[in-house]
Amino acid sequence: MDDREPELNLDAIDDVIHGRLRLGIMAYLSAVNPASFPELLEKTATSNGNLSTHLTKLESAGYVRQEKGYKGKRPQTLVHLTEAGRQAWIAYLDAMKKLLG
Numbered sequence: 001m002d003d004r005e006p007e008l009n010l011d012a013i014d015d016v017i018h019g020r021l022r023l024g025i026m027a028y029l030s031a032v033n034p035a036s037f038p039e040l041l042e043k044t045a046t047s048n049g050n051l052s053t054h055l056t057k058l059e060s061a062g063y064v065r066q067e068k069g070y071k072g073k074r075p076q077t078l079v080h081l082t083e084a085g086r087q088a089w090i091a092y093l094d095a096m097k098k099l100l101g
Contacts, residue, residue, distance in 0.1 A: 014095070034079055035078070065079075
């Protein structure tokens, strides 16, 4: 049995990802990439404005990229997890595993 205590490095936890809604966005995009804005709205059960604000924060960090275009005559926004976002997601999960022991 290992009696060592888990490493407690809170600085390793990415605050950009750690917010509840941003965590949900990143988790979903890690499995489904890209996702449409309405799809993310449904999966996160939040409002347009709230989702938009959190996507902007993730985009500013370089973790997601929003692609605006049209599907037929209707506007469509696709949200892509970037390579930097995927690396940050993996680092976040690793930090959480270490924290939890």
